[in-house]
Amino acid sequence: MSQIYNDPIGHWVVVVVAMALLLFVVLTATAYTVWFERVALGRIQRRPGPNRVGPFGLMQLAADGVKLAFKESFIPEKTDRIIYVLAPTIGVAAAFMAWAVIPIGLWGNAVYWIADVNVGILVIFAVSSLNVYAIVLGGYASNNKYSLLGGLRSAAQLISYEMALGLALVPTFMIAGSLRLRDIAAYTVSWGPYHGPIPLIILTPIGFLIYLISATAETNRTPFDLPEAEQELIGGFLTEYSGLKFTMYYLAEYLNVITVSTLAVLLFFGAWYLGPVPPVIAFLVKVVLVIFLYIWLRGTFPRLRYDMLMRLGWKVLLPLALANVIVTAIVLVAVS
């Protein structure tokens, strides 16, 4: 495998094949995440959820996709058409780019990756920070007060929680000693008789808690879905979007949910290591469990008020994350 990677042409072949495969797998995964969420939310609210199209409603998303594709594609008058069309495209592109640096363990010691960057996690932050453009530009180009307010709320929210999100992960890097996702995933310890990989959540539980909260805010999901709070803002930045452009926003949102769940597994739950279980299956199971955690949060928490959101971000999570970094540094120095 490494020989193919080192050969210049072989490398390109591997990368192109991997990207095509990734596109297929990630798009399918996104569709079934939506299905999973609708079923899980249905059960939480004591109703069956989608169960008409196909067995267990599994074809519901295909039906919805066809419906959305044939809807009238509407562009509001007196608006910047280029920006209106560009906005959802940015969202999808940013959501997909993060997958360029995510490694996945396949079988035995074989690991899949497209780009093995030594600042992998920073690249994910970089592309996910572009996501805010999709929402702000969409809100602006819709030429609609509610959309604009949704977009502005989102800009403030994403900037506020990005800080806490980044700082929450710093202890993980300090423990693993690397920003390369593959190194963090393969972090091993020798505790007495035990020698092997451990889930890093044992060492930084507070880091995971902050990550969980900030990542929910970053993906605009309940209880932090103020940008599209339907009681106040109709559909927020989504109000004026329909058809395939609406689908693109939707796709980007669920893709981001999968990305943050995958990152949580890579950084806090020991990646694809789970005793004798084959890596790819262990990884999938863990990712699905974390996605379920997000759905569970959505099903059980009420939405925060805007001032509570800002207070939580700046006055609770940020100081907590900073304290977590300092304490981890002291402990690391004391131990070594």
Added chain:
Amino acid sequence: MAIAVFFVAAAIAVLGGIGVITFHQPIRSVLSLVLVMLALSVIFLLLSAQFVFAVQIIVYAGAVMVLFLFVITLLGPARELGRGRLRYQGWLSAVFVLVLLGLMWTMLQGVQYRQPDKADLNFFGTVQAIAVGLFTTYLYPFELTSILLLVAAIGAIYLSRKHIDEL
């Protein structure tokens, strides 16, 4: 390969720069500036400065430009006014452009394309390398810059508070 990527990124950066000053809608100018930032980050990546690449996008494209966007969307889709041109503006700008080009030409004498020294690409431009530089050789400039930024932030907060009191 790398040189082709460089020229594409450089062309995008220059076109984005032209876009910043020629578009009449402020929002398009902002987006052009974002394009410049992204193109610059690609050039950093070509120099194997991976950390600077990521930080360039996170800080400039992800935070600074979003604040610009924030202000412009808040003000609404106003077109840039300012039809009032200075007298002799065309001639003056031509002279300035010539002087600037001459200055750049003299500065770029003797500059050649070269690959970065491939001393150790695993170390060059990584977080460790930058951290070692920041906390040993450049410790004082680094700390002084952070104090400067702190002073600027406090100053900005003070000025905006005073404005509220007057209202």
